[in-house]
Amino acid sequence: MKKSLLAVAxxxxxxxxxxxxxxxxxxxxxxxxxxxxxxxxxxxxxxxxNTLGFKGTEDLGNGFKALFHLEMRYEPDTGSSETGPGGNxxxxxxxxxxxxxxxxxxxxxxxxxxxxxxxxxxxxxxxxAIPTAGGFYTDLSVAGYSSQPLDPVGSSGNRWSNxxxxxxxxxxxxxxxTALSTKENNGGVAVIGRGSAGAPQYPVGAEASANPFSVxxxxxxxxxxxxxxxxxxxxxxxxxxxxxxxxxxxxxxxxGTFTRLDEDNTRLFDTDTSAWVLGANxxxxxxxxxxxxxxxxxxxxxxxxxxxxxxxxxxxxxxxxYVDASRKKGPTNPSTIHQYDxxxxxxx
Numbered sequence: 422m423k424k425s426l427l428a429v430a431x432x433x434x435x436x437x438x439x440x441x442x443x444x445x446x447x448x449x450x451x452x453x454x455x456x457x458x459x460x461x462x463x464x465x466x467x468x469x470x471n472t473l474g475f476k477g478t479e480d481l482g483n484g485f486k487a488l489f490h491l492e493m494r495y496e497p498d499t500g501s502s503e504t505g506p507g508g509n510x511x512x513x514x515x516x517x518x519x520x521x522x523x524x525x526x527x528x529x530x531x532x533x534x535x536x537x538x539x540x541x542x543x544x545x546x547x548x549x550a551i552p553t554a555g556g557f558y559t560d561l562s563v564a565g566y567s568s569q570p571l572d573p574v575g576s577s578g579n580r581w582s583n584x585x586x587x588x589x590x591x592x593x594x595x596x597x598x599t600a601l602s603t604k605e606n607n608g609g610v611a612v613i614g615r616g617s618a619g620a621p622q623y624p625v626g627a628e629a630s631a632n633p634f635s636v637x638x639x640x641x642x643x644x645x646x647x648x649x650x651x652x653x654x655x656x657x658x659x660x661x662x663x664x665x666x667x668x669x670x671x672x673x674x675x676x677g678t679f680t681r682l683d684e685d686n687t688r689l690f691d692t693d694t695s696a697w698v699l700g701a702n703x704x705x706x707x708x709x710x711x712x713x714x715x716x717x718x719x720x721x722x723x724x725x726x727x728x729x730x731x732x733x734x735x736x737x738x739x740x741x742x743y744v745d746a747s748r749k750k751g752p753t754n755p756s757t758i759h760q761y762d763x764x765x766x767x768x769x
Contacts, residue, residue, distance in 0.1 A: 443477065443478070443479045443480070444477055444478055444479075445475065445476070445477035446475070446476050446477060447473075447474070447475055448472075448473075448474050448475075448476070448768070448769065449471075449472050449473040449474060449768070449769055450469060450470070450471055450472050450766065450767065450768050450769075451471055451497055451766075451767045451768075451769075452467045452468055452469040452470070452471055452497065452764065452765070452766040452767075453465065453466075453467055453471075453497040453498060453764055453765065454466065454467065454468055454743070454762050454763050454764015454765065455762065455763055455764060456468075456760070456761070456762045457760070457761045457762070458554070458758065458759070458760045458761075459755055459757070459758045459759045459760070460755060460758075465498040466498065466762070467496070467497060467498075467553075467764070468551055468553045468555070468743060468745065468762055468764055468766065469551040469552070469553065469766060470494055470503070470516070470551070470552055471494060471495050471496065471497050471503070472492050472493070472494055472495075472516055473492070473493050473495065474490070474491060474492035474493070474516065474517070475489075475490075475491045475492075476488070476489065476490040476491070476492075477489055478523075481522075484524050484525055485522060485523070485524045486522070486523045486524065487520075487521075487522060487523075488520070488521055488522070488523055488528075488530070489519065489520045489521075490517050490518070490519050490520075490530075490534070491514050491517065491518050492514060492515075492516030492517040492518075493513055493514050493515065493516060494511065494515045494516050502515075503515055504575065505574070505575025505576060505577065506574070506575055509573065509574050509575030510575070511575055511576065511577070514533065515577065515580075517532075517533060517534045517535070517580075518532045518533045518534075519531065519532035519533065519534050519586070520532060521586070525590065526590070527587060527588050527589045527590050528586075528587070528588040529585070529586070529587050530585070530586045531584075531585050531586075532582075532584070533580060533581065533582040533583070533584070534580060534581070534584070534586065535579055535580055536568050536579065536580065536581055536584075536600055536635040536652060537586070537598035537599060537600050537635045537636060537637040537650065537652075538563075538568070538635045538636075538637055538650040538651070538652035538660065538662070539563070539568065539579035539580070540598065540637070541598065541637035541639060541648050541650050542558075542562055542563065542637075542648065542650060542662050542664060542678060542680070543558055543562075544639075544646070544648070544666075545562075545646075545648060545664035545665070545666050545676045545677070545678050546558045546562050546676070546678070546698065546700065546713075547676060547698075547700025547701060547702060547711050547712060547713035547729075548700075548711055548713065548729065548731060548745075552577075553745070553760075553762070554747070554749075554760055555729050555731070555745045555746070555747035555760045555762060556713075556729060556747075557698045557700070557713055557715055557727065557729065559578065559579075560717065560725075560727075561696045561698050561715040561716070561717050561725065561727055562662075562678055562680065562696070562698050562715070563578075563579075563660065563662070563680055563682075563696075564660060564680040564681065564682040564694045564695060564696040564717060565682065565694055565696075565717060565719075566578070566652075566654075566658065566660040566680075566682045567579075567654065567658075568580060568581060568633070568635075568652065568654050569581070569607075569609075569654070569655075570609070570612055570623075570654055570655060570656050570658070571606075571607060571609040571612065571623060571627060571628075571629060571655045571656065572607045572608075572609045573607070573608055573609055573610065574610055576609075581600065581602045581633060581635075582602075582605075582607060583602055583603045583605045583607070584600050584601060584602035584603070584633075585600065585601050585602075586598070586599070586600045587599050587600075591641075594640050594641045594642050595638065595639070595640050596638070596639050596640075597636070597637075597638050598636070598637045598638075598639075599634070599635065599636045599637075600634065600635045600636075601632060601633070601634045602629070602632060602633040602634070602655075603629075603632065604628045604629040604630075604631075604632055604655070605628065605629075606626050606627065606628050608626055609625070609626065609627070610625060611623060611624050611625045611627070612627070612656055612687065614656065614686075614687035614688070615686075615687060615688070615689060622656075622687060623656055623687075628655075629654075629655030629656070630655070630656065630657055630686075631653065631655075631657050633652075633653060633654050633655050634652070634653055635650070635651070635652040635653075636650065636651055636652070637649065637650035637651075638650070644667055644668035644669075645665070645666070645667045645668075646665065646666045646667070647663075647664070647665050648662070648663065648664045648665070649661075649662070649663050649664075650662050650663075656686060656687050657686040657687075658682065658683065658684045658686065658687065659682070659683045660680065660681065660682045660683070661680070661681055662678055662679065662680040662681070663678070663679055664676065664677060664678035664679070665677060672703055672704045672705065673701065673702070673703050673704075674701065674702045674703075675700075675701050676699075676700045676701070676702075677697065677698065677699045677700070678697065678698050679695070679696075679697045680695065680696045680697070681693070681694070681695050682694040682695070682696075690720075690721060691719050691720045691721040691722055692720065693719070693720050694717060694718065694719040694720070695717075695718050696715060696716065696717040696718070696725075697715055697716060698713055698714070698715035699713065699714055699715065700712060700713035700714075701713070707734055707735040707736075708732060708733065708734045708735070709732070709733045709734075709735075710730075710731070710732055711729075711730065711731035711732070711733070711745075712729070712730050712731075713727075713728075713729050714726075714727070714728050714729075715727050717751075722752055723751055723752040724751065725749065725750070725751035725752070726749070726750045726751065727747065727748065727749040727750075728747070728748050729745065729746070729747040729748075730745065730746050730747075731743060731744065731745040731746075732744050732745075733766075739767060739768045739769065740765065740766070740767045740768075741765070741766050742763075742764070742765055742766075743762070743763070743764055743765070743766060744761075744762070744763045745760070745761065745762050745763075746759070746760070746761050747759065747760045747761075
């Protein structure tokens, strides 16, 4: 009897130790609101991506950890998987699907996720990298650049599949983040480029002509932060960016970026695009004001100019209300596009 009790106690202790060495976290966001855009009817939509994610770590001993991260996206107004431009549904784990190791050497991961360029520049955008057309993250901040030109229609423009990531440890405020992708065929559409409709430069399902790679460096020193990033995608478009931010006061954060895109490999004319964005966040009690202005200039084309204002009111640590207004002017039809939204954002 005593031996049985001892065995049960030991099993319980071992199970408790195993649980202590592993941790899995379930998280997500629900963001839904009312959206009005020039030329479109009022609709139920979103301001930020709606996510359901799973991430965890396992202690391997000797300072090493195994880690994984899975994140799916969905549309809150219909409950369906997230859709991209044209109404095309995206893959199940659109947000992220990576596994890797972490230790004193840094962090190494394999799978799908944000490129270092996009992950870094999003921290210097006044609407904190939410993928709304009223913000700057999907266009002006990146000078119209896409990381996934050879992926299926509707794919997001800021992630890679079939890639390896390395994040260095933070040393005296500095950190280096890198990623390298394979040339694999991801089943994408044709890119005409310097070819023709009958003979596109990159046919349907083409592989990358060079391995995509991305690198970013960041530096943090008290209230100030700096960044620099460079990336080349599957069709050899190249983009680089520099940025800075500073908390001028505990309530006021100022930020700015400058980005340059080179599409010489796929375009005969108007190959260079430059863009800059200046922004500010001001926290006042439970509220936060967001403001930004930027311009995008493509050689030979009319400039794109955008002014965006937003306000967030926190009801708790996990829930806030928001309202935004944006005006964007450029070579579009109509030439000026206004966007307004009001809604609620909840995290769990």
